[in-house]
Amino acid sequence: MSKPSDLVQGTLDLLLLKILALEPLNGYAVSLRLKQVSGDVLQVSDGSLYPALHKLEQEGWITAEWKPTENNRRAKFYSLTRLGKKQLEKESANWSRLSAAISNIVKLKEA
């Protein structure tokens, strides 16, 4: 299996926001979903996951809630806020612009 590529700088925020836009999840579930949905191409190391989630929380883009799980445990579930939705739109637009530009350059015919 090819090594999962490292994530481009700054896109982690975009991905996390999008995943949480689909449904509220806890941290572990987010990283699992990311791996699944990208077909194992993208994955985030656990050491970077929680700092990233914390940052999103500090910025006010996601909010957290403790929900009980099985075994009488509780887990922290993150969901997108209204601000976060706006930020997601902004970052999606940026990403489209960026990826389109890169594609254009890569598609240039070589001499």
Place this chain on the structure above:
Amino acid sequence: MRPEHWFYTLPLRLRSLFQRNQVEQELGEELQYHLELKTKEYVASGMPIEEARRRARREIGGIEQSKEICRDTRRVSYIQDLLQDLGFGLRMLRNSPAFALVAILTLALGIGANTAMFSVVQGVLLAPLQYFQPDRLVMVWENNPRFPRVWVSYPNFRDWQRSAHSFQQMAGGMDQGVDLTGPGAPEHINGKQISAGFFGTLGVKLLLGREFSFEEDRQGGTAVAIISDRLWRSRFDGSLEALGKSVTLNGVDYIVVGVVSSGFNFGQQHADVYTALGRSDPLILNDRAAHGGIFSIARLQPGETLARSQAEMNTIQNGLDQLYPDANRDLGIYIEPLKQVVVGDAGKVLLLLLGAVGFVLLICCANVANLLLARSAARAREFAVRSALGASRAQMARQLLTESVLLSLAGAVLGLLIAVFGVKSVLAAVPESLPRNENVGVNASVLLFTLGASIAVGILFGLAPALKSWNADPQGSLKEGGRGSTGTHHRAQSGLVIVQMALTLVLLVGAGQLFQTIQRLWDVNPGFDTQHLITFKVGVSHSLTKTASSTRIAYQQLIERIRQIPGVQAADFTDTVPLSGQGGTMPFWIGSQKPASLQGAPRLAMFLTGPDFLRTMGIPLLRGRFFTSEDTTKSPCVMVIDSVFAHNYFSDRDPLDQTLSAGFSPVGPCRIVGVVGHVKQWALDDSSTYIQNLAYFPLYQDPDQWVPLNYPYTTIVVRTSLDAATVMPSVKKAVYVGGSDQPVYNIRTMQQIVSESMSSQRFPLILLGAFAGLALLLASIGIYGVISYSVTQRVHEIGIRMALGAEKEDVFRMVVGHGLRLAFAGLAIGTAVALILTRMLPSFSRLLYGVGASDPTTFVTISVVLTAAAVLACYIPARRATRVDPIVALRYE
């Protein structure tokens, strides 16, 4: 977007700050949960549980590191670190209470003195005047080629009111003392005659009642008055029924129509009653050439500037000059911001004193910095360990600065108490010479200043040890016999002590020069005998002064009764007491040629006196005669001039029998019948800007129409060998013979008047002297501290010296010599700075008299004093050094 953003994030940030532990715990829980799920996943894919767990843990990375990163992203670490530093700092200070106490006390003195001084500066100079939009208010003077400011002529003022467009409103006023005879006991009070709209121009609301109307502000208008809060409470019990009742002023009843609130003040005199300017004496009101004491204020139209209003008024005045050439020729207008008029010259001296007290604060900082340096040498090991454990230099420096600011704030709290007490004593010292002193107090802006100053000061003296720690070599400190940083400390400490000495010298020189000035002023001969002279005023009953002749008789009888008192050698009236700040000038001409422009004519200062004035004051008669009882309104008018006048205008001929006329509404021509000795009328230091031509005119020859204006204005001077307490009761009895409703007031001895004439030097001297004394004390402590510390550090070296044969005297001399070297360096620098400053500060050198700014005696004396102080400060440490036992010293490595 931003405020919304905060709405979401603020609760979170606050939580991170205040519920740290819980937040940390939650993070830990979250990571733990993740760990378990990961482990489960690996177990499900077939891994043995132990390996699964290990792998999961490895993938999560350092949990602690994760936590740390999360913590950092919480972006509240600054505040947390600060709190941590504060806590640590407090503990350190508690561990060394002696050091903390000394430092805090020193800082309290410095910050307290500065706060007190700043309160004065703030109240007098910085705070805006207490009227509505005070920066729009101006004072409108007239002026002529000789004087930049001249009292306003009433007809001119009325014309301005009609034509001026750059002013929203104009009003006029005149200070006039009145005798209040009812309700209640007779009292002479300060009054102001104001035009309608005076309070409106200032934008001040009355506590009760209303302003004067235009009908009331003219001759024949109803006699109405507005009274002060003080008068309202003392005479009417503060009752609301006061409106409509009347007060009796100068024998006339005035109906009270308004009360002014207690905080209101305008000008130097705190007026107790206000009457209409338009009802004043017609002699002043109708004469366009009369400039008798009326001032005018105005409020600029919104958007109008002072320059434009000056231009407009110039045009208006030019027009008036054309219409009324006799009265107005050469008369101009000068407009000045009201604040400038109120504050006057006081501002410059206050700023000077603020600078001086700033020096004291610097000296305090130097002392505390030295203390900190000494302590930081002891803490070198602690910092070395911290830096080895990973603390950055910035962190350690921040820790030190936090401690310093903590000390400083503690000192500020104590200093505030000192300041409150200090301000009270300052105000008690010289209350009158300071304008707006009712405004001075420890208020919000002063507190803000104290806070800012103490933080700045804390950072300033905290820099010394912080910088030292920056450059410290941790290796050296960790070694056992670590003595690495002592050498550099030494230089810094010595430098600070030298600076202290220099600053102290500057302050002492300033105080010394002021002190000498006052001594010289006391030595000046004012031209009359100041001893055994008492002055006072009498409010002669208005039943006696209905006509001019009855007034003269009443006054003559009064003075005769006073002369009869046993112990009174001589007594008479004068309208001007020299050196009391009274007196006005008027144009004059010799012979019969009246000059075309009175405004441009030469000036003299006129004394209106009774015939016995010369003898009472002890002024020498040089030629001819003074007045006698024969000089009355029925005999030709006479005048007497002084020696300076004679020298200036009669150097080539005999002044006697020449004629002199004087005044805007002139008196004369009168025959000059005598020449008397010159008298220092304006000030002992004889500022050459004032008119020195003095002339005397007999009181009893004053024309009838001027009697009601001039006679009540007179002061009685009495020569008696008895002191005031003994003779005044008899004086009062003599006065009351003419009527018991005649207040006797303004009782002062001539010595008191002379002393008060020096108040512009006395006030700064008292403060500067206090600051200099404080500085000397602190600098001495500074030297003591540094030398003492140096002896402790050099015990080893002293031991070696003594072992090698040095005697006790040699050690003593070495230590004292060290201290003296520091002192001399400070003296040299201080002398240079003092020479530059005293020359460069005209506001200081203007105060001096008889003492040059670079007068050597002062410098030499002060240097000797400082050297003695330094030697004294070194004495104890030097003694300690001599008692070092070389064997003990050598044993301690």
